[in-house]
Amino acid sequence: MNYRLKILPQNKTIKVREDEILADKIQEAGINLSVYCNKRGICGKCFVKIAEGKLPTLEEREIFLLENKGLSKDYRLACLYRIKSNLSIEIPEESVIQDAFILKTGIKLPIALEPSIKKYYLQLKKPEISDPYSLSELFRSYFQDKNLVIPFNLLKESLNIVEQSKFNVTAVVYNDDEILNIEQKNTLDKNFGIAIDLGTTTVVVELVDLNSGESIDITTAANSQMEYGSDVISRISYACTNPKNLDKLKESILETINLMIKQMLDKNNVNSSYVYEVVVAANTSMNHLLLGMPVKSLAVAPFSSVFTCLSPLPLADLGFKINSCGKVYIAPNIKSFVGGDISAGLIASDLANTKGNYLFIDLGTNGEIVLKTKDEFVVTSTAAGPAFEGMNISCGTLASPGAIYKAEYENRLALFTIGHKRATGVCGTGLIDLLAIFLDTGKISEKGKINDKTKKIPLNGSIYINQKDVREMQLAVGAIKTGIRMILKEFHLSKEKLDGIYIAGAFGNYLNIKNSMKIGLLPQIDEDKVIFIGNSSLAGAKALLLSKPAREKIDSLVRRMRYFSLASHPLFQKYFIEALEFHMY
Numbered sequence: 001m002n003y004r005l006k007i008l009p010q011n012k013t014i015k016v017r018e019d020e021i022l023a024d025k026i027q028e029a030g031i032n033l034s035v036y037c038n039k040r041g042i043c044g045k046c047f048v049k050i051a052e053g054k055l056p057t058l059e060e061r062e063i064f065l066l067e068n069k070g071l072s073k074d075y076r077l078a079c080l081y082r083i084k085s086n087l088s089i090e091i092p093e094e095s096v097i098q099d100a101f102i103l104k105t106g107i108k109l110p111i112a113l114e115p116s117i118k119k120y121y122l123q124l125k126k127p128e129i130s131d132p133y134s135l136s137e138l139f140r141s142y143f144q145d146k147n148l149v150i151p152f153n154l155l156k157e158s159l160n161i162v163e164q165s166k167f168n169v170t171a172v173v174y175n176d177d178e179i180l181n182i183e184q185k186n187t188l189d190k191n192f193g194i195a196i197d198l199g200t201t202t203v204v205v206e207l208v209d210l211n212s213g214e215s216i217d218i219t220t221a222a223n224s225q226m227e228y229g230s231d232v233i234s235r236i237s238y239a240c241t242n243p244k245n246l247d248k249l250k251e252s253i254l255e256t257i258n259l260m261i262k263q264m265l266d267k268n269n270v271n272s273s274y275v276y277e278v279v280v281a282a283n284t285s286m287n288h289l290l291l292g293m294p295v296k297s298l299a300v301a302p303f304s305s306v307f308t309c310l311s312p313l314p315l316a317d318l319g320f321k322i323n324s325c326g327k328v329y330i331a332p333n334i335k336s337f338v339g340g341d342i343s344a345g346l347i348a349s350d351l352a353n354t355k356g357n358y359l360f361i362d363l364g365t366n367g368e369i370v371l372k373t374k375d376e377f378v379v380t381s382t383a384a385g386p387a388f389e390g391m392n393i394s395c396g397t398l399a400s401p402g403a404i405y406k407a408e409y410e411n412r413l414a415l416f417t418i419g420h421k422r423a424t425g426v427c428g429t430g431l432i433d434l435l436a437i438f439l440d441t442g443k444i445s446e447k448g449k450i451n452d453k454t455k456k457i458p459l460n461g462s463i464y465i466n467q468k469d470v471r472e473m474q475l476a477v478g479a480i481k482t483g484i485r486m487i488l489k490e491f492h493l494s495k496e497k498l499d500g501i502y503i504a505g506a507f508g509n510y511l512n513i514k515n516s517m518k519i520g521l522l523p524q525i526d527e528d529k530v531i532f533i534g535n536s537s538l539a540g541a542k543a544l545l546l547s548k549p550a551r552e553k554i555d556s557l558v559r560r561m562r563y564f565s566l567a568s569h570p571l572f573q574k575y576f577i578e579a580l581e582f583h584m585y
Contacts, residue, residue, distance in 0.1 A: 023078035039079035052088035124167040149178035190274040197538035198282035200365035201389040232285035275322035281331040281344035281541040335563035344540025356499030387476040388428040397425030407433035429510040436515035478579035495523040504536040
């Protein structure tokens with residue numbers, strides 16, 4: 001029999017058939033109904049108000065969930081409701097999946113919340129003499145999943161928790177098929193995760209509310225592994241000289257990250273026991289060093305990695321100081337030195353669903369370039385060095401308060417610092433502006449020579465740039481320029497055929513497009529085609545933390561990628577030497 005379903009306040013009316021599930025029809029109508037528990041009737045997130053139509057008898061679990069949410073008895077779970085009449089329903093805002101915005105700059109990309117870590121408030125039925133259910137049976141029965149994984153240690157510990165909480169507990173579930181932990185009482189509002197952008201020079205850690213997708217706090221620090229080498233090659237070399245050195249590198253970065261996590265949790269009054277997952281986006285080398293994986297294969301041709309994609313890791317394998325039952329997800333590497341920071345960035349930018357010819361460029365210590373043309377993805381990497389992040393520069397500094405991030409020249413040199421603080425040094429974007437200005441004013445030649453016998457250009461007080469600094473920037477700019485020119489030539493594309501260039505990395509937030517083109521860092525195209533997307537590695541890590549479908553998408557994307565080796569190309573040296581000059585192309 002056919003009926004009519006009217007959905008308010010969306011004011012949609014659709015035809016439905018008898019016994020169809022209401023949740024299915026709401027989704028078919030294009031409404032992103034929250035079916036957090038995969039329509040098993042246990043999360044209470046798909047309640048709708050029955051404004052007109054039959055009100056079936058409430059199930060026991062519905063009564064429990066209604067009481068906890070403070071809803072009236074004309075509400076029903078849409079995933080349990082079988083249609084038996086014409087219906088008019090109202091869908092409350094909290095029953096619709098809310099989008100979280102994972103990119104704040106350039107493109108505002110929304111992602112629907114579907115985290116791997118979910119919490120359920122359970123009202124378990126007490127075993128009776130006539131029906132003496134085991135604890136594992138109670139859990140599996142409640143979740144309607146006879147294959148639900150319940151770790152042995154958890155079973156040992158959870159009976160006391162269940163009894164103390166009078167059989168009302170919160171279950172922490174991973175990927176809808178494994179109970180990670182059982183918590184006393186109702187802790188639904190305490191569900192957090194950590195997203196990490198682990199760079200060669202800097203580390204960014206974000207605390208995320210998995211219920212809302214909102215960022216609670218973000219903190220940044222220098223990568224403590226720099227003590228053992230400023231670039232990945234020197235760290236790999238250090239790790240290969242002695243097996244204990246690999247452990248030192250791992251322990252060093254873990255100590256830094258755990259301190260950052262602790263400071264952030266303390267600041268925001270969040271208990272670490274309510275943090276169950278860490279997602280890391282890092283380049284291939286940093287991934288290996290974080291995990292204590294051997295890196296000798298990255299030191300010699302063909303520069304292959306130990307792993308591409310890893311299954312989520314138990315926390316015990318790493319040592320992050322969150323809940324001991326937690327998991328760690330590593331964004332997959334692509335090829336060679338192109339790692340999870342790029343795969344995460346591609347997810348964050350949604351480049352796979354963008355039509356046209358695009359370059360995706362990550363301007364970091366290891367410069368990665370992705371060419372997307374039609375449905376093909378090609379990726380390459382080039383060792384830019386840490387100059388873009390202000391390292392290996394005499395008066396260089398990270399992009400922090402006091403860093404000179406911008407320079408202008410009109411009769412005199414004007415310098416601008418982050419936070420309008422007293423100048424403490426120059427970061428990467430400031431160096432690019434200064435190089436462009438000094439090229440225009442003749443203080444530096446196109447070949448990178450400082451035209452002053454002191455070989456030093458004073459900036460502010462004791463801050464200056466010298467000949468060595470200019471050479472460092474020549475190498476960094478030349479590496480990126482070579483990669484861009486060669487990948488375009490290899491695939492018969494001119495710069496005029498590019499529909500856009502995505503610039504990733506926090507570095508891009510302050511990048512001056514004109515000056516970048518003037519020194520040859522970027523090809524000369526319409527400035528409107530250059531799109532800054534900020535720290536897409538961190539945004540991608542956050543997306544992977546908040547969205548299970550994003551993890552499926554990233555695995556598929558990595559398998560599609562082609563790798564283009566610059567170093568093995570016969571024209572690499574020619575292109576690189578040409579690229580060392582500062583000029584437009």
